[in-house]
Amino acid sequence: MxxxxxxxxxxxxxxxxxxxxxxxxxxxxxxxxxxxxxxxxxxxxxxxxxxxxxxxxxxxxxxxxxxxxxxxxxxxxxxxxxxxxxxxxxxxxxxxxxxxxxxxxxxxxxxxxxxxxxxxPRGVISGSRDPRAARAYWGAGFALHPAMRLQGAVDPARLDAPDGPVTEGGDPEFLDAVDRKVRGGAHGPDHAQLLRDCRLLTVDAPGHQGYCFIDMSPSSASEAEPESGAVELMGLCATTETAAARLLTAALRDVPAGRKVKIPNVTAEQRWAVDVALTARLQPVPGGYLCLRGMAPPVGFVPSGQYL
Ligand SMILES: CC(C)(COP(=O)(O)OP(=O)(O)OC[C@H]1O[C@@H](n2cnc3c(N)ncnc32)[C@H](O)[C@@H]1OP(=O)(O)O)[C@@H](O)C(=O)NCCC(=O)NCCS
Known part of the structure; x- marks a missing residue:
């Protein structure tokens, strides 16, 4: 080899x-x-x-x-x-x-x-359900946090309106500052890459900051049925549970009723995500492991599988 x-x-x-x-x-x-x-x-x-x-x-x-x-x-x-x-x-x-x-x-x-x-000093991996992957990451010093994927056809009408303002778009420096506070490092060039395909929502209130990217027209949708692919949360980072829940609520309320939604990499620490998603009739299914080194799972952090 x-x-x-x-x-x-x-x-x-x-x-x-x-x-x-x-x-x-x-x-x-x-x-x-x-x-x-x-x-x-x-x-x-x-x-x-x-x-x-x-x-x-x-x-x-x-x-x-x-x-x-x-x-x-x-x-x-x-x-x-x-x-x-x-x-x-x-x-x-x-x-x-x-x-x-x-x-x-x-x-x-x-x-x-x-x-x-x-x-x-820090590392993040969205580990699959392959036991060989889990073993390899464990062997490399990562802690394995069992993760769920929240998925299914969304019923946005079940969600109350967000409890504060949520803005469309955001300043790259703001996103990087939230990253540093929550995960210990800014995504830098990844944000611009995500913006090519995703919608960006931000919360910037006293004491509560955060952002999330949502892929509203995933490429897995077939050309004939552009609505067929699952809308995917492509990363949420927030300094408080309040900001995190507000972002996810706003994101799900904008998805047409019945569209499939996928939220990967949720661990037991993100109870706010489970509350919002299950209220909107999504279902939790086993999703592998969120593998972390040098950090515990931040409460306001739901990483995407690739940008982490
Ligand atoms: C996960 C994957 C990348 C591992 O690569 P690999 O070449 O198959 O695995 P390796 O031979 O290098 O072995 C990795 C570890 O798994 C162990 N392992 C090998 N076969 C195994 C099996 N059947 N069951 C459990 N562990 C096994 C190895 O012993 C090794 O651990 P060790 O270093 O402590 O001995 C590969 O199997 C894969 O592509 N899986 C599907 C895609 C996937 O899930 N990728 C990971 C995304 S997070």
Whole structure:
């Protein structure tokens, strides 16, 4: 096996997407999940744009494992994508092709990705339900916090109006300041990347600050039925439970009744999220682990799977 940096080329981005699709499909099948449809062209563009963003900003955090030249001829075996944002290291992707799993490829990729974060006291990973992933992250010193995904068809009329003002949009410096207070490091360039596809809501009241990104037209929606994909919470960060609940309430009340919604990475600490989501008739399902190093789960923090 050869490990080399993942590059911003069509071949590498294709390999990363292909290995991820196959690895998650195999995991879903092993866990008895219904099969996912293949990614739509819009989804392909979004996945490639996401990986390109990290390759450009974090070239030393993104790695690809390939078969030695010869029999396997440079075939992609696995990919890791990690970011470093001030004091916070995050793992956006770790996947190994099904045929190569369980042979140490994931461990080797994770090792390279972790080296990139050596200077960061904090780390965040949205861990899947794969026990090998949990074991690898535990072995790297991360605490495993069981997480739920709040999902289902939303009934926004069940929610009372937010208990204070919520604004559309927000200043990048404000977002970074909230990040520093809540998770110990600003997202910096990630916010602009998120704004390409997501709606941004902010709360800026005395003693209560926060923001959230919501993907209202996810690329998994089919071209024929643009409303079919689940609206997804792509990160919520707030200094208080009040601000956090206000943001989630405002976000869910704006979703048309009956649309599917997905809120990943909720742990027992975000009781406000469970209260708001279950009031709006969403359901909790097991969602893997929120893996944290150097920090306990902040109360006002629901990270997205990729930007963390
Ligand atoms: C999770 C994943 C990246 C791990 O990579 P891998 O190459 O298969 O795993 P490795 O061989 O490097 O082993 C990782 C750890 O799991 C252990 N492991 C291997 N097979 C295992 C099994 N069947 N059950 C439990 N643990 C197992 C290994 O012993 C190793 O732990 P150790 O270092 O303490 O010995 C890979 O299996 C994968 O792509 N899974 C599907 C996608 C996914 O869930 N990715 C993680 C997203 S957060």
């Amino acid at each position: 050869i490990l080399r940096p993942l590059r911003d080329t069509a071949d590498d981005l294709h390999a990363a997407r292909q290995v991820a699709t196959e690895a998650f499909a195999a995991l879903g099948a092993a866990l008895g999940d219904p099969p996912e449809p293949p990614p739509t062209p819009a989804e392909v563009d979004r996945i490639d744009a996401l990986n390109r963003h990290f390759v450009r900003h974090d070239p030393e955090g993104c790695w690809i494992a390939e078969a030695e030249r010869g029999g396997g001829g440079g075939q992609a075996l696995g990919v890791a994508v990690a970011s470093r944002r001030e004091a916070v290291w995050g793992l956006s992707l770790l996947v190994v092709a099904p045929g190569a799993q369980g042979t140490g490829v994931g461990r080797a990729l994770l090792q390279r990705a972790l080296e990139y974060g050596q200077s960061c």
